[in-house]
Amino acid sequence: MQDTIGKRLRAYRKLKNLTQQELADRLHVSIAIVGAIERGTRAPSADLMRQIHDVLGVTEQELRGESVTFGG
Numbered sequence: 846m847q848d849t850i851g852k853r854l855r856a857y858r859k860l861k862n863l864t865q866q867e868l869a870d871r872l873h874v875s876i877a878i879v880g881a882i883e884r885g886t887r888a889p890s891a892d893l894m895r896q897i898h899d900v901l902g903v904t905e906q907e908l909r910g911e912s913v914t915f916g917g
Contacts, residue, residue: 849909849910850882850885850888850889850908850909850910851882851883851884851885852883852885853907853908853909853910854879854882854883854897854901854908855883857901857903857907857908858879858883858901861901861902865879865880865883868900868901871900872893872896872897872900873896874893878893894908
């Protein structure tokens with residue numbers, strides 16, 4: 846799952862035209878942390894996930910690659 850989050854984080858970051866450094870600055874973390882998450886070698890904490898959602902404007906489900914279905 847970390848690999849999926851990392852790949853999606855990179856994709857959403859690039860869609861927002863942010864460098865790793867710019868994202869790190871907005872999240873108040875080091876560029877090394879952003880890089881490790883994108884490589885899938887580190888999982889973001891729950892607090893960092895919330896910050897990522899706020900900065901990138903994506904839901905946790907989108908970042909995790911989970912599909913959201915609605916009952917009908």
